[in-house]
Amino acid sequence: MHDGLHRRVLLVDSGVGGLSVAAAIRQRVPEAAQLYVADNAMFPYGRLPAPVLAARLAGLVHAVRARIVLDAAVVACNTASTAVLAELRAALADLPFVGVVPPLKTAGKVSRTRVVALLATEGTARSPYVDDLIAAFLPDARVLRPDCRGLAVEAEKKLRGQPLDREVIRAVLAGLPEAERAAVDTVVLGCTHYAFLVPELQEALGHAARFLDPAMPVARRLAQVLAGLPAPASPPDPAWDDLALFTASDDTLALLEPALRRAGFRRTALQDPGRAVPAAG
Numbered sequence: 181m182h183d184g185l186h187r188r189v190l191l192v193d194s195g196v197g198g199l200s201v202a203a204a205i206r207q208r209v210p211e212a213a214q215l216y217v218a219d220n221a222m223f224p225y226g227r228l229p230a231p232v233l234a235a236r237l238a239g240l241v242h243a244v245r246a247r248i249v250l251d252a253a254v255v256a257c258n259t260a261s262t263a264v265l266a267e268l269r270a271a272l273a274d275l276p277f278v279g280v281v282p283p284l285k286t287a288g289k290v291s292r293t294r295v296v297a298l299l300a301t302e303g304t305a306r307s308p309y310v311d312d313l314i315a316a317f318l319p320d321a322r323v324l325r326p327d328c329r330g331l332a333v334e335a336e337k338k339l340r341g342q343p344l345d346r347e348v349i350r351a352v353l354a355g356l357p358e359a360e361r362a363a364v365d366t367v368v369l370g371c372t373h374y375a376f377l378v379p380e381l382q383e384a385l386g387h388a389a390r391f392l393d394p395a396m397p398v399a400r401r402l403a404q405v406l407a408g409l410p411a412p413a414s415p416p417d418p419a420w421d422d423l424a425l426f427t428a429s430d431d432t433l434a435l436l437e438p439a440l441r442r443a444g445f446r447r448t449a450l451q452d453p454g455r456a457v458p459a460a461g
């Protein structure tokens with residue numbers, strides 16, 4: 181990689197689930213400066229039709245690029261990656277994009293019981309993209325896709341230090357047939373938010389299982405992308421690098437400061453960030 185200290189990477193998610201990806205990137209590519217945009221005005225992304233979501237994300241990226249030079253962008257959200265990553269790459273062909281893919285290929289390699297639980301939003305779990313991954317890498321396995329409604333909200337609460345609704349977390353796995361749940365030996369995390377709930381999900385499952393988080397594979401892929409780029413065009417800008425922005429004000433955003441600091445974001449714009457990155461559309 182040419183002088184990685186001058187690399188600048190944008191991460192976008194509808195909330196702060198992408199902080200799990202940001203932390204992995206800091207481990208794998210510590211020299212890259214990150215700008216995190218939490219599009220909480222549109223949380224969760226799963227409720228948006230694909231054309232609206234694609235336009236929204238493209239608008240946010242355009243707004244950032246109007247102010248700073250980016251080397252790459254990471255769509256730190258499984259829902260957005262499976263739904264509109266191709267559209268983003270077509271609309272912004274001069275900017276490398278890295279998306280988040282549920283690690284089903286790895287599950288196919290490591291599962292011994294051939295019973296795998298995929299925890300993902302409805303849009304991700306039932307997407308043709310995920311169906312293709314299962315057909316390619318787990319054709320002989322039973323892939324369970326429980327209703328994960330409410331899990332992302334619980335992860336957002338946990339990162340704010342707020343009390344969790346344990347029943348919401350328990351219900352995700354309790355809804356599976358008992359015999360199948362008992363046979364699960366691999367749990368695939370298909371949402372970046374869910375990485376923060378692994379201890380609670382493990383407890384709800386009731387027995388030991390391997391949890392597969394997509395964050396580190398994303399970080400490794402980003403490292404490959406950055407290594408293949410020409411020399412950076414601009415030096416770091418302290419006003420933007422390692423900054424976390426939010427697209428909507430929220431009375432609870434100040435509670436996220438400790439989680440943002442742990443993820444390496446030294447500066448945060450928790451109020452009226454629209455003046456820095458205007459909302460798209």
